Every structure is written in structure tokens, then in C-alpha cells.
Amino acid sequence: xxxxxxxxxxxxxxxxxxxxxxxxxxxxxxxxxxxxxxxxxxxxxxxxxxxxxxxxxxxxxxxxxxxxxxxxxxxxxxxxxxxxxxxxxxxxxxxxxxxxxxxxxxxxxxxxx
Amino acid sequence: xxxxxxxxxxxxxxxxxxxxxxxxxxxxxxxxxxxxxxxxxxxxxxxxxxxxxxxxxxxxxxxxxxxxxxxxxxxxxxxxxxxxxxxxxxxxxxxxxxxxxxxxxxxxxxxxx
Numbered sequence: 001x002x003x004x005x006x007x008x009x010x011x012x013x014x015x016x017x018x019x020x021x022x023x024x025x026x027x028x029x030x031x032x033x034x035x036x037x038x039x040x041x042x043x044x045x046x047x048x049x050x051x052x053x054x055x056x057x058x059x060x061x062x063x064x065x066x067x068x069x070x071x072x073x074x075x076x077x078x079x080x081x082x083x084x085x086x087x088x089x090x091x092x093x094x095x096x097x098x099x100x101x102x103x104x105x106x107x108x109x110x111x112x113x
Numbered sequence: 114x115x116x117x118x119x120x121x122x123x124x125x126x127x128x129x130x131x132x133x134x135x136x137x138x139x140x141x142x143x144x145x146x147x148x149x150x151x152x153x154x155x156x157x158x159x160x161x162x163x164x165x166x167x168x169x170x171x172x173x174x175x176x177x178x179x180x181x182x183x184x185x186x187x188x189x190x191x192x193x194x195x196x197x198x199x200x201x202x203x204x205x206x207x208x209x210x211x212x213x214x215x216x217x218x219x220x221x222x223x224x225x226x
Contacts, residue, residue, distance in 0.1 A: 033212050043216035056213040088153060094212060102212055104156040
């Protein structure tokens, strides 16, 4: 099976802009989670989607949002970008999401100037 | 926020030696997972140990879990240069549905020839 794919792999934006990142889970996986990784804060959970519904949410401001489509693909959106949003954004998928192994994609590296 | 700390933060050993990393966490868990990350890329799942298990093996990996001390250790035996990476523990809280992993701060392992 193909692994988790994320697009784009690299992105440069300026402050105030918005960005949309995409994640395609492993075929058959219905849970998709998003994580942010920065040198200062480490790996932090953003949110999880299952069957097109947000099931869990981390402690991030409302500028961070996401959605999941009927084919389980997911997108996350960050509006009004800030310098501190520069990070590696990782997507992970699992079958049902009920506390199982998560399989991570290669990530999207976002740089906000 | 980080669930806990990993110790040591960095570890440098010679090829063929064993590497031990420790992870401490703060709250009750359902399971604990270990991941590897190479140079800011995606995370690779290594092993999952459930809260009712005390030890688990997978190839050259041995994981222990002590829920009374809220700690886990990862042992890599007969290390290789290819094991050079950052290693993270991640916990999943009990109850509720879905995934919401909380990661530790990570241990940077360098295996020298």
C-alpha cells in the first residue's frame, strides 16, 4: 500500500496570508490527525478527523482549521499567518483511530516570512 | 504541551553498542508508542506497548513500561549508523475515542562508525 502523502512538501508564505495543506491517508484508513513540529514547542497535536467529523482538537487558535472529505483525504488551513506558524506540519492516518498505531507522512515544511 | 521528558536529550555511541532512551510522562495512558524521525522528516512508528504490558520486543528493539513510575525505556541493541535519528515517545490517554498523541521532547541519537 502507498503510504501517507502530503502536499506540498515545502511552502513559503508571508505574514497575513493563508495556506492550505493536503494529506492523503493510507488506503482504507479513516482517521487523519495533524501535528505541528517546531524547535521550541516540539510535536503538538492539532486535530483529528474521522468520517468527515472533527473528533479531537488540540490547543491551537481558531486560525487553524481542517476538514476531511468522503474519501478520507484531509486538508488543514491556517489563516492570517504569523511568523510563529513556521513549522513542519505532519499528517498521520490510522484505521479507526481508536488509539492505534499512527502512520505519518513526510510532512509539509512551512516558512512564514 | 509536552506530556513529559525524554532522557537523555542527546546520546552518542559507537556502532555495535546498545542505546537506551528513557521517557517519563505525566498522566494515565492507554498506550505508549515510540517513533523515529530522521533529519526533520516524517515519523516512523517503531513499537506500541499497551498499559497492561510491561515489556515488548521487536527485532533489535526492546521497550519496557512501568505505569507505576509513569516511565518507559527504549533499548536498541547492536546499534548501527543507520539508527542515527531522533526518537520520540508518544502517549495516548485512556477513555474517549480517537487519536490524540502527546509527544515527549525526544532523544537525538548519533551512532558513530
